[in-house]
Amino acid sequence: MTTTPASSARSLRVLMLCGYLQSAQIFSGRLGNLRKATKSFAELVFVDPPLVIEGDDNPDKEAPPLSSLKPEEHPRGWWTMRGEAGRRSYNHFDEFFQFIREILEKQGPFDGVLGFSQGAGAAAVITGLLEKPQLNPIFENINHAPFKFCIIAAGFEMLDPRAKVVFEEPLITPSLHIIGQTDALVTNDRSIALSKQFVNSRVEFHDGGHFIPSKTPWRNFLKSYIEVFIRAEEAAERSLAVPGPQPSSGTATPSDTPSGAATPAEVEIIAQEVKAT
Numbered sequence: 001m002t003t004t005p006a007s008s009a010r011s012l013r014v015l016m017l018c019g020y021l022q023s024a025q026i027f028s029g030r031l032g033n034l035r036k037a038t039k040s041f042a043e044l045v046f047v048d049p050p051l052v053i054e055g056d057d058n059p060d061k062e063a064p065p066l067s068s069l070k071p072e073e074h075p076r077g078w079w080t081m082r083g084e085a086g087r088r089s090y091n092h093f094d095e096f097f098q099f100i101r102e103i104l105e106k107q108g109p110f111d112g113v114l115g116f117s118q119g120a121g122a123a124a125v126i127t128g129l130l131e132k133p134q135l136n137p138i139f140e141n142i143n144h145a146p147f148k149f150c151i152i153a154a155g156f157e158m159l160d161p162r163a164k165v166v167f168e169e170p171l172i173t174p175s176l177h178i179i180g181q182t183d184a185l186v187t188n189d190r191s192i193a194l195s196k197q198f199v200n201s202r203v204e205f206h207d208g209g210h211f212i213p214s215k216t217p218w219r220n221f222l223k224s225y226i227e228v229f230i231r232a233e234e235a236a237e238r239s240l241a242v243p244g245p246q247p248s249s250g251t252a253t254p255s256d257t258p259s260g261a262a263t264p265a266e267v268e269i270i271a272q273e274v275k276a277t
Contacts, residue, residue, distance in 0.1 A: 011230045012042040015103070015110040017049075017119030019154075021075040024048040027116070033214055037223040041230060044114075045107065049076040050099040051092055078122045088159045097138040097162075100126055104144040111229060112149040116212055117186065120155030121163070124194060127173050128166035135165055146173055148229045149239065150198075151222070153178040153212045156190040157197075167197040174200040174236040176225055178212060185210045200236045204244055217245040 018027035024046035028035065035044050052074045079090040090096075100122070104110065115123030127150040133139040150173050158164065175198040179191045195201045204221070206213040221244060228239045 012111045012226065013109070014042055014044050014226065015108075015113040015123075016044050016046040017078070017113065017115035017122050018046070018076075019117030019119050020077045022116075022119075023072060023074060023076050025072040027119075030214075031212070033219050034222055037219050038226055042226055045110070047103055047107075048072075049078045049119075050095065051077045051080065078118055088161075090158075090160045090162075093160055093162055094138065096122070097129075097136060101138060101142055104130075104142065108144050110144075110147065112147050112151070112226065114151040114153070115155070116153045117155075117210070120152040121158045123150055124152055124155055124175075124197070125158065125163045125166050127175070128171050128197075131171055131173060132166065132169075136162065148232070148235060149173065149226070150175045151178070151225070152176065152191075152194065154180065154183060154186045154191065154210055155194050156186045157194050170197055170199045172199050174198075174229075174239050175202070176239070177201060177203045179203060179205050180209045180211065181205050181207055182209045200240075202240055206245075213245075215245075221245045 016024075016027060016031070018024065028044075028046040031044070038044065079092045079096045081090050104126075113123040113126060115121070127147050129136055129139045130142070130144060130146040133142050152175060155177060157167070175195070177191060177195040177198075179188055181188065183191075192203065195203050206218065212218075221242065224242045225239055228242060229235050
């Protein structure tokens with residue numbers, strides 16, 4: 001499933017990649033305020049991951065059976081991992097690359113990408129491969145230009161060699177890294193390490209955990225950051241100059257609605273990965 005606004009007459013198109021066990025519909029709903037804030041100039045394209053997660057790949061043993069859910073509610077993932085070796089060699093990773101190439105060429109072009117958690121890792125590696133498609137045979141001769149920007153929320157370095165090779169040389173695409181100071185699933189050191197793989201990176205912390213902050217100052221900041229890339233001239237420099245959210249704006253409180261909050265099942269599977277060295 002791909003979720004887009006009713007009108008596609010926008011200045012920018014942004015590929016939106018959800019986290020593990022989420023879907024395009026769930027992610028779109030959680031980022032509803034951002035969709036409304038950017039609708040005058042950006043089309044946010046939410047794409048379902050290719051895999052429906054079930055059986056041993058879903059750590060939530062109390063999850064309802066797929067037969068009781070609508071297709072758009074099925075828990076999904078970009079790839080899976082199983083066991084110690086699986087943390088360093090992902091299952092279905094080549095299928096992920098092929099799926100994304102088809103999305104880029106058939107539904108693109110896209111000006112930028114925003115990813116959360118597993119989707120953030122996906123966003124980072126896709127950004128790198130659009131800069132250097134020769135690093136992966138599936139991306140060779142792809143008909144898509146590099147992104148103008150990349151937004152990575154709760155991202156982390158990936159351990160599979162097919163991902164690690166992309167970051168052997170720093171990437172030049174402007175990037176924004178959103179990190180929760182109390183994120184116990186994706187630790188700050190892993191997120192910061194990923195940010196250092198980008199030359200034109202900007203890091204913004206919020207006081208909460210594993211989610212994209214949704215309060216007004218953060219929503220306005222993200223809107224302003226994305227809007228910078230309507231005009232290409234000196235966009236990287238201007239993106240660094242966008243005023244950041246106020247220090248208290250990302251604080252997680254009971255009244256917050258976390259935009260990308262992890263499900264209880266996602267907690268376990270992400271924790272397994274980020275503990276790997």
